[in-house]
Amino acid sequence: MRNRFSALTAALCVLSGVLAASAAAGGSWDERVFGSHLDFDAIAAAGPSALDSLIERGRELFKAKFTTADGAGRPKATQAIIPTKRKSGVNPPFSRTSGPDSNSCFGCHNDPIEGGSGDDVANVFVSEGFESAQFDNTDPSFSSERHTIALMGAGLVELLAREMTADLQAIRAEAVAHARLTGEDCRADLAAKGVRFGWIIAHADGIVDLDSVDGVDADLIVRPFSRKGVFTSLRQFTINALNIHHGMEAVERFGVRWTGSHDFAESGVPDAITAGDVSALVAFQATLPPPTVKANLPGDWRAAASQGEIQFQTIGCASCHVQTLPLKSLVFTDPAPFDMAGTLRTSEAKTPIRIDLAALPFAKSLKRNDKGEWLIPLYSDLKRHLVVDESVNALGNELQAQRFVERDVFLTPRLWGVGSTAPYGHNGSFRMLDEIIVAHGGDARFSRDAYLALDPQQRDSIVAFLRSLVIEAP
Known part of the structure; x- marks a missing residue:
C-alpha cells in the first residue's frame, strides 16, 4: 500500500508540473472546477510518468459539474459545430434542445458505471445550431432526439x-x-x-x-462515434460535447486562432478549456475497459445464451453486428491522425501523447488471431446502414440529416454491453430487445424477418444471448 501511495504521489507531482497558469482559485470551498489548466505540450513531454495522473484528471473532469465561473453556458454563442454567435439576446442557462443541457459528462454517461449509457431522462436533442435558441424545439423538424451511447472500450x-x-x-x-x-x-x-x-x-x-462508395463518407474516413457515425475521434466528440451540452468552448476550436477572441462566447472566462484539458478527458475515455460477458450466469441462462449466439449468427445478424474485428496495434495516440480543422491535429502537436492500451488490465482478456492481431468483440462493422423500408419504418422518425448523413441511415450499434444499455434505438424509444430487433428494416430486413420466423423459444434465446453482453465494474 505504501509503495502504491508513493507511486501515486510521484505521478501527481509530475502532473503538477504541466499545469498552465490561470487565475488563482478561491478557498477550498470554491465552486469552480478549474483552479488551473493542463498544458498539452508539457503533458506529451512528460511521457508515461504523467499518464496515470492524466487519466485520473480526466476522470475528475468527466464527473465535474462545470460552473459559470469555469466559463460554462456560452451566453453569446450557439451550439453549432462551427463557431457561431447569437444574433440577439443571451443563451438560456439551461435549454433541453439547444443546450447547455447537462452539468457534467457523468450526468448522461452513468449507467451502470461512469462512462456507461443513460436512461431516457438523459436523452439529448441534436440540431445543426440555429442562431437563436427559441427556434430549437423537440419537433423533429428542428432537432433529433438521441439516447446516450456507452463509452466503454x-x-x-x-x-x-x-x-x-x-x-x-x-x-x-x-x-x-x-x-x-x-x-x-x-x-x-x-x-x-x-x-x-x-x-x-x-x-x-x-x-x-465515388458513386458506389457505401456506408462511409467520400473521404473514406471511418467515423465511429455518434449514432450516425459523424465524429472521427474521441477528441472531436469531446470538443463537440463540451460545447453543446455544457457550453464549455475548447481553445482549439473557439480560441483566438479561429475566432480572433479568447472568449468567443462572452462568458467572462478566457480560454475555458485548453488542449491539455481535452487530452485528459480523451485519456480517461480511451482507457475505459470494454464491455464483457456477464459472469456467473445461472445454468438456464447460460444454456439459452449459448443457443442464442448460434441463432444470432444463423439468421444473419452478424453480417452487420460482426462479432470481432482484428486490431493490429493497441497504441493510442492523441491527437488522432485523421481529424480536421477545429480539432487539434498531429501536425500541430510537437509530440503526441502516447497510451499503450496493451499495458492495461483489460488487454489480458482480449483474444488474438493467428496473425497476432487483437480481436475486439464489439459486434459492429463500424459502417452506416439504411435501417428503414416502406413497411418497417419505426426507426425512420427523424426529419433532419446530420453532417450530410441521410436521416434513415445509422451506424451499426456496437452490441457489446447491450445488456446494460436499455432502452434501445437511437432515441431510446424501445424498452425491450425483442422490440428493437423487430423494428429493423432496410439493410437488416432479412435478419428481422428471419428472427420473426423463429419459434418463441428460439427468439428468447437470442435475447438471452444479448442480455449476457454487459458492462461491469472493473
Missing part, C-alpha cells in the same frame, strides 16, 4: 476506425496510381477488416468515381 473503437481508414485510403491511392500508370480505368473494391464499403473507379487523369 472507446479507445479500442477509435483504433479500429483508424486502421480501417488507413486501409481504405491505401486502396484508393493504389487504384489511382495504377490508373495513371496504365492509362486505363481501375476499379477497386473497398474492404477493411472484412467489411465491404462498396467500390471506386479511378481514372487515368486522377479523378475517382
Whole structure:
C-alpha cells in the first residue's frame, strides 16, 4: 500500500508540473472546477510518468459539474459545430434542445458505471445550431432526439476506425496510381477488416468515381462515434460535447486562432478549456475497459445464451453486428491522425501523447488471431446502414440529416454491453430487445424477418444471448 501511495504521489507531482497558469482559485470551498489548466505540450513531454495522473484528471473532469465561473453556458454563442454567435439576446442557462443541457459528462454517461449509457431522462436533442435558441424545439423538424451511447472500450473503437481508414485510403491511392500508370480505368473494391464499403473507379487523369462508395463518407474516413457515425475521434466528440451540452468552448476550436477572441462566447472566462484539458478527458475515455460477458450466469441462462449466439449468427445478424474485428496495434495516440480543422491535429502537436492500451488490465482478456492481431468483440462493422423500408419504418422518425448523413441511415450499434444499455434505438424509444430487433428494416430486413420466423423459444434465446453482453465494474 505504501509503495502504491508513493507511486501515486510521484505521478501527481509530475502532473503538477504541466499545469498552465490561470487565475488563482478561491478557498477550498470554491465552486469552480478549474483552479488551473493542463498544458498539452508539457503533458506529451512528460511521457508515461504523467499518464496515470492524466487519466485520473480526466476522470475528475468527466464527473465535474462545470460552473459559470469555469466559463460554462456560452451566453453569446450557439451550439453549432462551427463557431457561431447569437444574433440577439443571451443563451438560456439551461435549454433541453439547444443546450447547455447537462452539468457534467457523468450526468448522461452513468449507467451502470461512469462512462456507461443513460436512461431516457438523459436523452439529448441534436440540431445543426440555429442562431437563436427559441427556434430549437423537440419537433423533429428542428432537432433529433438521441439516447446516450456507452463509452466503454472507446479507445479500442477509435483504433479500429483508424486502421480501417488507413486501409481504405491505401486502396484508393493504389487504384489511382495504377490508373495513371496504365492509362486505363481501375476499379477497386473497398474492404477493411472484412467489411465491404462498396467500390471506386479511378481514372487515368486522377479523378475517382465515388458513386458506389457505401456506408462511409467520400473521404473514406471511418467515423465511429455518434449514432450516425459523424465524429472521427474521441477528441472531436469531446470538443463537440463540451460545447453543446455544457457550453464549455475548447481553445482549439473557439480560441483566438479561429475566432480572433479568447472568449468567443462572452462568458467572462478566457480560454475555458485548453488542449491539455481535452487530452485528459480523451485519456480517461480511451482507457475505459470494454464491455464483457456477464459472469456467473445461472445454468438456464447460460444454456439459452449459448443457443442464442448460434441463432444470432444463423439468421444473419452478424453480417452487420460482426462479432470481432482484428486490431493490429493497441497504441493510442492523441491527437488522432485523421481529424480536421477545429480539432487539434498531429501536425500541430510537437509530440503526441502516447497510451499503450496493451499495458492495461483489460488487454489480458482480449483474444488474438493467428496473425497476432487483437480481436475486439464489439459486434459492429463500424459502417452506416439504411435501417428503414416502406413497411418497417419505426426507426425512420427523424426529419433532419446530420453532417450530410441521410436521416434513415445509422451506424451499426456496437452490441457489446447491450445488456446494460436499455432502452434501445437511437432515441431510446424501445424498452425491450425483442422490440428493437423487430423494428429493423432496410439493410437488416432479412435478419428481422428471419428472427420473426423463429419459434418463441428460439427468439428468447437470442435475447438471452444479448442480455449476457454487459458492462461491469472493473
